[in-house]
Amino acid sequence: MPEGQTLDREELMTEGLQKILELVEQKKYFRARDELLHFNAVDTAELLEEVTEQAGIDNTVILFRLLPKDISASVFAELPPDDQIKIITAITVREAEFIVQEMDFDDKIDVLEELPANVVSRILEKTPKSERKLINTYLNYPDNCAGSLMTPDYISLSKDWTVREALEHIKREGMDAETIYTCYVKDAGRKLIGIVSLSTLVVSDDDERIKNLMHTDFVCENVYDDQEDVASDFTKYGFLALPVVDNEFRLVGIITVDDILDVIEEETTEDIERMGGIIDLDDSGKDYLDMSVLQHAKNRLPWLIILMIAYVFTGMIITSFEGTLSQVISLVAYMPMLMGTGGNTGSQAATLIIRGLATEEVEPKDFLRILWKEVRIGFTIGVVLSIINFARICLFDRESPMVALTVCTAMIGIVMFAKIIGSMIPLIVKKVGLDPALIANPAISSVSDAVALSIYFMMAHVFLGVG
Amino acid sequence: MPEGQTLDREELMTEGLQKILELVEQKKYFRARDELLHFNAVDTAELLEEVTEQAGIDNTVILFRLLPKDISASVFAELPPDDQIKIITAITVREAEFIVQEMDFDDKIDVLEELPANVVSRILEKTPKSERKLINTYLNYPDNCAGSLMTPDYISLSKDWTVREALEHIKREGMDAETIYTCYVKDAGRKLIGIVSLSTLVVSDDDERIKNLMHTDFVCENVYDDQEDVASDFTKYGFLALPVVDNEFRLVGIITVDDILDVIEEETTEDIERMGGIIDLDDSGKDYLDMSVLQHAKNRLPWLIILMIAYVFTGMIITSFEGTLSQVISLVAYMPMLMGTGGNTGSQAATLIIRGLATEEVEPKDFLRILWKEVRIGFTIGVVLSIINFARICLFDRESPMVALTVCTAMIGIVMFAKIIGSMIPLIVKKVGLDPALIANPAISSVSDAVALSIYFMMAHVFLGVG
Numbered sequence: 001m002p003e004g005q006t007l008d009r010e011e012l013m014t015e016g017l018q019k020i021l022e023l024v025e026q027k028k029y030f031r032a033r034d035e036l037l038h039f040n041a042v043d044t045a046e047l048l049e050e051v052t053e054q055a056g057i058d059n060t061v062i063l064f065r066l067l068p069k070d071i072s073a074s075v076f077a078e079l080p081p082d083d084q085i086k087i088i089t090a091i092t093v094r095e096a097e098f099i100v101q102e103m104d105f106d107d108k109i110d111v112l113e114e115l116p117a118n119v120v121s122r123i124l125e126k127t128p129k130s131e132r133k134l135i136n137t138y139l140n141y142p143d144n145c146a147g148s149l150m151t152p153d154y155i156s157l158s159k160d161w162t163v164r165e166a167l168e169h170i171k172r173e174g175m176d177a178e179t180i181y182t183c184y185v186k187d188a189g190r191k192l193i194g195i196v197s198l199s200t201l202v203v204s205d206d207d208e209r210i211k212n213l214m215h216t217d218f219v220c221e222n223v224y225d226d227q228e229d230v231a232s233d234f235t236k237y238g239f240l241a242l243p244v245v246d247n248e249f250r251l252v253g254i255i256t257v258d259d260i261l262d263v264i265e266e267e268t269t270e271d272i273e274r275m276g277g278i279i280d281l282d283d284s285g286k287d288y289l290d291m292s293v294l295q296h297a298k299n300r301l302p303w304l305i306i307l308m309i310a311y312v313f314t315g316m317i318i319t320s321f322e323g324t325l326s327q328v329i330s331l332v333a334y335m336p337m338l339m340g341t342g343g344n345t346g347s348q349a350a351t352l353i354i355r356g357l358a359t360e361e362v363e364p365k366d367f368l369r370i371l372w373k374e375v376r377i378g379f380t381i382g383v384v385l386s387i388i389n390f391a392r393i394c395l396f397d398r399e400s401p402m403v404a405l406t407v408c409t410a411m412i413g414i415v416m417f418a419k420i421i422g423s424m425i426p427l428i429v430k431k432v433g434l435d436p437a438l439i440a441n442p443a444i445s446s447v448s449d450a451v452a453l454s455i456y457f458m459m460a461h462v463f464l465g466v467g
Numbered sequence: 468m469p470e471g472q473t474l475d476r477e478e479l480m481t482e483g484l485q486k487i488l489e490l491v492e493q494k495k496y497f498r499a500r501d502e503l504l505h506f507n508a509v510d511t512a513e514l515l516e517e518v519t520e521q522a523g524i525d526n527t528v529i530l531f532r533l534l535p536k537d538i539s540a541s542v543f544a545e546l547p548p549d550d551q552i553k554i555i556t557a558i559t560v561r562e563a564e565f566i567v568q569e570m571d572f573d574d575k576i577d578v579l580e581e582l583p584a585n586v587v588s589r590i591l592e593k594t595p596k597s598e599r600k601l602i603n604t605y606l607n608y609p610d611n612c613a614g615s616l617m618t619p620d621y622i623s624l625s626k627d628w629t630v631r632e633a634l635e636h637i638k639r640e641g642m643d644a645e646t647i648y649t650c651y652v653k654d655a656g657r658k659l660i661g662i663v664s665l666s667t668l669v670v671s672d673d674d675e676r677i678k679n680l681m682h683t684d685f686v687c688e689n690v691y692d693d694q695e696d697v698a699s700d701f702t703k704y705g706f707l708a709l710p711v712v713d714n715e716f717r718l719v720g721i722i723t724v725d726d727i728l729d730v731i732e733e734e735t736t737e738d739i740e741r742m743g744g745i746i747d748l749d750d751s752g753k754d755y756l757d758m759s760v761l762q763h764a765k766n767r768l769p770w771l772i773i774l775m776i777a778y779v780f781t782g783m784i785i786t787s788f789e790g791t792l793s794q795v796i797s798l799v800a801y802m803p804m805l806m807g808t809g810g811n812t813g814s815q816a817a818t819l820i821i822r823g824l825a826t827e828e829v830e831p832k833d834f835l836r837i838l839w840k841e842v843r844i845g846f847t848i849g850v851v852l853s854i855i856n857f858a859r860i861c862l863f864d865r866e867s868p869m870v871a872l873t874v875c876t877a878m879i880g881i882v883m884f885a886k887i888i889g890s891m892i893p894l895i896v897k898k899v900g901l902d903p904a905l906i907a908n909p910a911i912s913s914v915s916d917a918v919a920l921s922i923y924f925m926m927a928h929v930f931l932g933v934g
Binding site: 009038039040042167170171180181198199202203217219234235236237238239240257258259260261262264265268269271272273275276277278287288289293294296297300301303304305307308311312314315316318319322325326329330332333334335336337339340341343344345347348350351352353355356359361362366369370373376377380381384385388389392396397441442445446449453 | 476505506507509634637638647648665666669670684686701702703704705706707724725726727728729731732735736738739740742743744745754755756760761763764767768770771772774775778779781782783785786789792793796797799800801802803804806807808810811812814815817818819820822823826828829833836837840843844847848851852855856859863864908909912913916920
């Protein structure tokens with residue numbers, strides 16, 4: 001498959017980084033800065049991040065201060081929080097003020113949230129009081145809600161303006177790319193009454209009135225809506241921006257799709273980690289490599305310790321059947337397979353249902369249809385695996401057919417039970433109002449372990465007359 | 468937490484559906500259609516989908532045919548493929564032609580891909596030859612590549628035009644919202660030389676030349692680039708649209724962010740399912756409930772059968788230590804815990820690394836740093852779990868301290884090995900060029916099962932002198 005521009009870009013970045021690191025090594029900072037200027041803001045930030053990693057934050061600070069003023073703010077917005085804090089504490093208050101002022105409002109809030117309070121108040125000293133008040137309101141929205149994602153930089157139009165007046169207004173305001181593609185129409189009480197897209201304005205007749213062009217069946221979010229729900233509305237409707245209103249339906253800000261892409265990545269990572277039995281206790285969202293060994297251990301231990309308790313029961317089941325096992329010691333050899341298969345098939349069902357709930361493919365009210373489906377899937381899979389195992393146990397392991405029968409009937413029962421457990425538990429957790437991803441696959445495995453052993457020993461009693 | 472507009476919307480939908488179903492029941496189709504007209508295209512499609520489910524496709528077809536012409540195409544584009552096919556085969560060729568003509572180009576391609584060839588050729592009969600050729604080119608791009616996502620509906624500007632000329636051109640072309648926000652500048656050989664956003668045009672002086680406004684450091688994709696890479700560029704740079712070029716760097720189409728949101732959801736689902744040990748053999752992308760029992764079983768069996776083979780080895784290890792086990796039968800009771808914990812800790816590491824690779828937080832070249840980190844994390848976790856278990860085995864189970872020592876030293880070794888296996892295997896798979904998510908967690912568990920048993924029996928030999 002022919003490789004495109006993306007690769008070229010990566011090659012360019014690698015080459016650029018090489019040159020920059022050499023120049024930094026030789027203290028030729030101005031020439032290193034000139035190399036950086038070949039890249040856009042996102043790539044420049046990525047290069048600076050590499051410089052921090054390979055040559056230390058001090059060099060990054062020097063290079064950053066040499067950047068032209070008009071691009072330093074947008075590069076700064078793209079840096080990881082750690083580097084942002086180090087830079088902002090290393091530069092003068094005047095420089096910091098300038099950068100913070102130049103940033104888009106939503107990026108500004110993100111940066112200020114991370115900084116220590118005394119630094120924030122120093123930076124905001126010269127900010128006009130009205131904006132300081134707005135910033136404080138924004139800083140107070142809970143994390144992960146619509147309010148924490150929005151920007152107040154949007155275009156308001158009057159419903160009585162003509163297209164010409166509207167376009168002139170937009171030209172005067174002259175804001176950032178993402179934020180002017182949808183314009184908002186409010187009534188006298190600041191209530192949102194309609195939206196109109198820039199593309200509609202551009203292709204419409206100059207003398208047409210806004211009220212005749214605006215859509216009134218728009219979708220909007222409440223300022224306290226969960227960011228996950230906001231993201232799923234973006235995916236569902238394919239919008240570039242969504243208005244955010246307060247409880248009185250007054251427009252307070254807008255959310256743009258570029259910020260939602262980050263939310264989706266963040267929420268997906270959280271879901272996948274939870275399903276894998278990892279709970280980010282600090283909700284730090286730090287990168288894997290930036291997190292300390294202790295933090296990693298803390299995030300992974302809760303589930304492991306909870307499961308220890310589950311294993312006490314598994315151990316008790318085995319102990320109570322020790323007699324059975326010592327009579328037919330070969331039964332032990334099939335325990336890992338039966339428990340493992342139970343865990344794996346249960347996890348498969350849980351994975352599908354948890355993801356289906358997240359993408360709204362299935363809902364708790366579908367539980368009867370899901371149950372019936374999983375029972376049949378479990379039976380089909382159980383039978384196929386049993387046939388393979390019957391052959392293996394009789395022909396390869398040369399055990400008696402009764403041992404094979406014990407293992408194979410147990411297998412069918414175990415797979416069916418595991419499918420039921422794996423599919424029903426996430427639905428119950430969702431119904432109760434918790435995140436189904438919290439039912440990590442490890443939990444499904446341990447529940448199905450105990451069930452698997454019980455079924456196995458029951459079958460041993462039936463077919464081998466032991467226990 | 469106060470609930471916002473999202474909920475109101477859901478309530479409105481539920482009420483609307485109720486009314487529509489009642490009216491359909493009473494054959495009052497025109498009044499049911501009027502109810503539908505209160506909703507936007509996405510919601511109307513969702514309501515029709517529910518009508519199909521609860522009242523049958525025939526009623527959906529009737530309602531669909533009653534929709535005003537100007538909205539029927541956009542509603543059609545939002546319906547699930549199954550319903551689209553049923554509708555298009557139930558309506559007249561003339562109606563079908565109209566709908567397909569009215570759809571955005573990328574939606575049109577999606578629909579035509581799903582339809583049987585004879586239906587496609589009938590619908591395209593009256594399409595101008597030039598467009599038919601273009602459609603055929605698009606239909607031939609492989610699934611999952613940039614070419615299959617793009618649309619040829621973009622705005623081309625000349626670099627010598629003024630802003631006024633450009634805006635007049637856009638007004639004449641008058642295209643769809645998403646596709647005009649970025650305009651493209653080509654040279655005489657159709658090579659892409661620059662991009663300029665509509666917002667720049669709107670806020671710039673009317674007499675300014677395009678060549679002075681356009682960006683030349685744009686990012687673009689090759690037509691054969693993988694859709695996953697395209698999606699990650701959107702997330703990284705936060706663009707609303709990206710240009711797609713062929714191998715000669717000629718502009719062939721653009722991809723808009725609304726289509727990328729669907730790609731991200733699809734790719735995430737694929738990754739999560741693969742990690743959960745499910746392989747979509749048909750790559751059908753069908754919803755959970757729409758897939759047959761047999762298809763579900765087929766997707767889940769491959770891993771389960773492969774793992775059967777792994778369990779043969781686990782069984783062999785146990786069989787060769789049957790002597791040890793029959794001497795100290797209580798050792799069997801701790802087997803599930805040790806194997807289970809090994810599997811769970813290994814899956815935790817694999818989950819973090821697989822997700823880290825997908826979001827480009829970690830790379831295969833980081834393997835030494837990852838290895839060192841996981842070894843320390845494994846040791847920390849192993850020690851914590853061992854202390855808990857030592858207490859439990861001595862005090863609760865009342866086993867001898869030597870049994871406790873066997874289990875606890877094995878635990879430390881098992882957790883460390885599982886962390887190494889879980890973190891390194893995905894890196895190796897990525898390095899080889901495969902999707903790391905294919906190393907499903909079930910696979911990690913079974914490898915660590917065998918390792919766990921070997922370590923356990925080794926420790927039993929050391930501390931208990933058996934085996």
